[in-house]
Amino acid sequence: MVTVVSWNIAMRLQAVEELLAMDADVALLQEVGPGALDRLRNAGGNVSVGPQDPWEPWPREHFDRWPMVVKLSDRVEVEWFSQVLPSTPSEGDDEIAVSNVGIIAAAKIIPLTGGEPFIVVSMYARWFRPHPLTGRTRNIHSDRTAHLIMSDLAAFIWDTDLSGHRILAAGDLNNIYGAIRGNPLVWYERDRGVFERMGALGLEFVGPQHPDGRLASATPVGLRPDTKNVPTYYTTRQSPATAANQLDYVFASRGFHRGVHARALNGVDEWGASDHCRILIEVVG
Secondary structure (H helix, E strand, C coil): CEEEEEEECCCCHHHHHHHHCCCCCEEEEEEECHHHHHHHHCCCCCCECCCCCCCCCCCHHHCCCEEEEEECCCCEEEEECEEECCCCCCCCCCEEECCCCCCEEEEEEEECCCCCCEEEEEEECCCECCCHHHCCCCCCECHHHHHHHHHHHHHHCCCCCHHHCCEEEEEECCCCCCCCCCCCCCCHHHHHHHHHHHHHCCEEEEECCCCCCCCCCCCCCCCCCCCCCCCCECCCCCCCCCCCECCEEEEEECCHHHHEEEEEECCCCCCCCCCECEEEEEECC
């Protein structure tokens, strides 16, 4: 079994310390800032972040936080895909073409204790503002980035027969699963389109969903009363105890997903130092 942690650490150094104290094999991180990156690079032991700077192929000043795949144990080998700009012909064997800075990181995981290799993708659906001509630049949306992420990771999906695919994609999509009309936070049809497109790519929704995580104390506005969403994020007006919405998700390629289990570590006493909780993912086989 390979243990993977998906976590938006919100650039917080304390979150890095908590991550390093876990007995996990791989981390799929989002919002790794410069300080957190330096701490991970200098951690020593079995910790490794790969050879490429996470902002490449763009200049560093284009964005101040990035998704990353981090090796945490000696139970796995990690082969990172170098990020390159889309080009013709296609990228090399050890490369992945990326559509924007700070939205994706990918690697191949080779278990050393049994099991077949698989690909992991750390996803961060950055917020963007509408075009100035709309006159609505105070609004923000993340589905634009989510679709860029899906277009990039689709390079690993080569056939409608998914039996040979072993892909795990997890992270902060800033979208709400199961949102319905009247949800004040999202344009529900656009959020629904993100999850539908994941399914169309053959990436099954793994969760986490209740009981693999604590439900919100009250059903969030804009979700059905029987929602199984588990809160993974709290705002500046909330706390882990009052967190309401789920923004972090796990997907795995169809068939492979049967050996993937996801659980939100969203209990008040286990939340961690970020405004997002950790997602613990176990991969068997």
